[in-house]
Amino acid sequence: MTGPLAVLVADRASLTPAEIVTAAGDNLPVLFVLDHKTDDRLRLVAEALAPTVHADFADADGCAAAIAAAGAHAVTTFTDRLCPLAARIRHDVWSGKDEQRRRLVAAGVSRVRSAVLDHPEQVRPLLAGWGGGVVVKPVDGVASAHTWLLRTPADVDAFAAAAGPHRLFAEEFIAGLPRATPLPADYVSVEMVGPLAFVTDRAPLAAPCRETGLMWPTSLPETSVARLVATAGDALAALGAGPGSYHVELKPGPDHDEIIEVNGRLGGFVARAARYGSDVDVARLALDVAAGAAPEAPAIGWRRCVAVLLFPAPQAARRISRAPDRRSLGRRPGVLAVDEVRGAGEPCDWRRGTDDAVATVWLTGEDHQELWDRFRDLADHLQSAFTFTDERGEPVTGEDWPACLR
Incomplete structure (x- = not known):
């Protein structure tokens, strides 16, 4: 190896800077690459752990030049939203959702029909023609943010009324084996x-x-x-x-x-x-x-079963009105770790997708059945421990999750 491994770093990654440095040890040099607008908290952490350069993440060529100037020989990222940037630096051409689907269908690996939408109303004829449902997401979407499963005209009405200024990618919904x-x-x-x-x-x-x-x-x-x-x-x-x-x-x-x-x-x-x-x-x-x-x-080989529960706020919720405390969750059966519990008064918005989970909790079980039972138990507990209000400050009720787990 002739230089360090460059890692594009941002929040909400599958490996944190500390986990990267710990895994790399002494024999795999890494170079952290941060956007020049990165907040001070992440910047200070990264700079304390490894050599760090700053670049403009809106400029792929500039990032590539900064990485090359630092002597790095390869680039990767563990952050979903930075994958397109890493792909451009490496000259990968398949990372876009539309191009990815086109290639998969052309190779016979996929049979899913898809379309790029310039306006939300364009989904109506797709639903009528495809029949089983349509999944719509931003072309550059990550973490299931702004993602919809549309099965009925009423679903399309709600989607069209709420869709933001995103270029959209629509795909035929395929049901998996139950x-x-x-x-x-x-x-x-x-x-x-x-x-x-x-x-x-x-x-x-x-x-x-x-x-x-x-x-x-x-x-x-x-x-x-x-x-x-x-x-x-x-x-x-x-x-x-x-x-x-x-x-x-x-x-x-x-x-x-x-x-x-x-x-x-x-x-x-x-x-x-x-x-x-x-x-x-x-x-x-x-x-x-x-x-x-x-x-x-x-x-x-797995010594035990493990799960992570990403507890979602109801779709209509915009603020947490009551929340459990971290210590009480840590005492629930099978809980390994409580990564996050958001508190009363904090905002929430389903459009952020997975990143808007109001609690993130790790569980273990000796077998699948014990793990599932504990997952359901914790989901039910969180359902009763959290309460929410909508954008008008009214209580939110009637959500179908986690009822679907039973």
Whole structure:
């Protein structure tokens, strides 16, 4: 290796600066690259941990020049919204949602119909023609922000009234195979970190299309896991994606596993889950692969089941009126860690997607059933412990999550 690994750094990443430096150790030099507008808190943390340069993240060529001037030989990121920038610096051409889907369909890996929308009303004929539903998100969207699942004309009415000034990407909704219980959901993700691949189960979505939790290891049989990993590999090949870390979301089907999307980064929460439940250092593996190393595939074995619950506020909520305290959540059955509990008086807005979770809590169980029972128990507790008001200050009631977990 002839220089450090450049890491584009921002908030809400699958690895924090401290986790990156810890995983890198003494034998893998890293260079942090921060936007010149980064707030002082993150800047001070990054500069205290590793050599740091500042650049304008709106200028990909300028970022590439700053990275080259610092002697870095490769660039990566663990922040979802910075993946397009990292792709431009590396000259990847497939990271946009529209181009990604076009390539997957052209290669025969995907059969999902899609369209780029310049106006929300353009979704109406798509819903009428596709029938089963339409998923709409910003072309450059991340973390399920501003994402809608539209099934009826009334859904389209609500979407059209609320859609912001985003260029939109619409895709045909594909239902996955139902599982034996409400937990987990009908979609999964395949985590591909160099030679390592494993499957993450997901909790059911909250309205209108928000992620609410992840679970490891998958409860799917080994034959299904092997098929899903192969499908994810086919998707990467169709995109021309090189060695690296990828988070591939899929819908298992009866005769065809369908790609939801491919993300060119280590999946959120994945390294932490592996640290809690297995013996594989996924963070270090991701750094090695990004730096150009070719490590052998480790065998991942799970000592226990692990989940992270991302508790969503109701879609109509705009402010938290009552919240539980962190200590009480830490005493709930199976709780490993409480990352975040937002307090009374704080604003909330579903349009921020996963980033707007009002509580983020890690759980463990000896087997899948115990984990699911504890996940439901905690979700029910949070449902009763939090209260919310809408934009007029009126109490919010009648949400269908977590009722769907039962």
